[in-house]
Amino acid sequence: MNRRTVLKNLALVIGGAVLLPSCVGKDGTSYVKLKHVNIDEDGQRLIADMAETIIPKTTTPGAKDLNLPAFVLLMIDDCYDNKRQEAFVAGMKAFTAKIKNEHGKEFGDLGTKTRETILMAIEKPPVTKTKPQKNIPPDPITNFYWGVKGQTVFGYTNSQYFMTKEIVYELVPGRYIVHYPVSKLKLKTA
Structure with missing residues (x-):
């Protein structure tokens, strides 16, 4: 083996080992480096916790298992x-402030039922008897929630797990079966 090749490969491995801790957050979770939006680790953790609340881990993988928070962010x-x-980031900040004011904790530190209740309250606002105004801009928290939920569901329904395990995708529907017993056919008699 060539000594130069060994030294190059060793340098790559050491360089990768040095850079790896910069890609991992405080809690050991990896975070996405974004180009256009400034969302810090806490914001990315919030999105991950919301996505996991929307699609929790049961007998099927949850949002974090399928890496959906990274998909949402990208x-x-x-x-x-x-x-x-900008509206998304403003809604995220308003949501974080609202949760801290009402519960005194971060969204991820709350119990599962509490998180579900909070998200359901955003999804189904209280019914009022006044007519909705057309020119009023939507609530930034609602925009943030629907942005996270829409991208989470979109990512889940297009994930490899969902397309191969939950819905078995066939490129061409229907098969040509050469030998099919006549007794299994449901014939209509007139």
Whole structure:
């Protein structure tokens, strides 16, 4: 083996080992480096906790198992325009402040039932008897929630797990069965 090749490979391994801790957060979870949106580790942890509350781990993998929080962040970073990205970040900050004021804790530190109740309250606002105004901008918290939920569900339904284990995808539906017994056919008699 060539000594130069060994030294190059060794340098790559050592360099990767040095850079690896910068990609891992305080709690040992890896975080996504975003290009257009400024969402810190706490914001990314919030999105991960919301995604896991929306699609929890049961007998099937949850959102964190399928790496859906990273998908949500990358979709927001790559596919949202500047105005929608700013509205998303503003909604995230408002949501964090509201949770701290009402519960005194971070969203991820709350119990599962409490988190579900909070998200259901955002999804189904209380019914009022006044007519909705057309020119009033939507609530930033609601925009943030629907952004996270929409991308989480989209990522889940397009994930490899869902497409191979939950819904068995066939490229061409229907099969040509050469030998099919006539007795299994349901013939209509007139």
